[in-house]
Amino acid sequence: MHVIQIPLRFSNAYLVIDQQAILVDTGSPNESDTIMRAITNAGITPNDISLLVHTHGHIDHAGSTAELRRRIGIPTAIHHADAPNLLSGTNGIVKPRNLEARLVAAMLVKPFEAVKADIVFTEELSLHAYGINGQIIFTPGHTKGSISLLLGNGEAIVGDVMMGGWLGGTIRPHQPNYHYFVDDxxxxxxxxxxxxxxxxxxxxxxxxxxLAYAQVARHFVDIIDK
Ligand SMILES: [Zn+2]
Ligand SMILES: [Zn+2]
Known part of the structure; x- marks a missing residue:
């Protein structure tokens, strides 16, 4: 099993390749070309992709979902609590945590092309049916429907539960940090x-x-449950 990071304009999407492959997130609008190229570069075809799952329903993670589904008809999944975002092409209520976050929100938070998810899940989901040794767990806080993927190789894809560095990851990308937007x-x-x-x-x-485990544990030491 391995994870391929797909760097996009403001965010990362991911391919997880195991028995089959899944795509995690689709970036901002008009990024389907970059994602299609990454699929080809990974040595797989769209037919190998069993699922497109969203870490949450924000424009920089679901912005190219509608165009990708037109190009390749992969089943699309999102957590129940963020499904209305996808269905309406809106970001829900975004709560910036500081001034920099407010500037980012003004630049980034816009409507995007709506799409109806094929799979809306409320329970945590095993990925074995999709050819992936891994599991989706519920990790809300950034949005009400944020999820993470725990993978059989010991790695995780955590979406916007936290972020790397500052300015969307352009400065010190491997330094754990709270995300700009915190719902709860x-x-x-x-x-x-x-x-x-x-x-x-x-x-x-x-x-x-x-991010490395030790760095995350060190950065968030003050909030670790004793
Ligand atoms: Zn987000
Ligand atoms: Zn994001």
Whole structure:
């Protein structure tokens, strides 16, 4: 099993390749060309992709979902609590945590092309049916429907539960940091704790990264449940 990071304009998408492949997130609008190229470069075809799963329903993670589904008809999944975002092409309520975050929100938070998900899940989901040794767990806080993927190789894809560095990961991308937008601080702290109990060796994030376990544990030491 291996994870391929697809760096996009403002965010990362990921390919997870095991028995089959899955795509995690689709970046911002008009990024389907870059994603199609990454699929080809990975030595696979769209037919090898069993699922497109969203870490959450924001424009920089679901922005090219509609155009990708037109090009390659892969089944599309999102957590129930973020499904309305995808269905309406909106970001829901975004809560910036500081001035820099407000500037990012003004630049980034716009409507995007709506699409109806094929799979709306409320429970945590095993990925074995999709040819991947891994599991989706519920990690809300950044949004109400944020999820993470725990993979059989000991790594994790955590979306925007946290981010790498500053300015969307352009500065010190491997330094763990809170994300710009936090819907619910208690949920974010709970989700980080939950992920830490699984001790993923490498944390793939929506912006910047990847992050090493030791760095994440050190950065968030003050909020770790005793
Ligand atoms: Zn987000
Ligand atoms: Zn994001």
């Amino acid at each position: 601080w208690a949920d974010v702290h709970h989700s980080i704790n939950r992920l830490l109990t699984h001790a993923p060796t490498r944390w793939y994030v929506g912006h910047g990264g990847p």
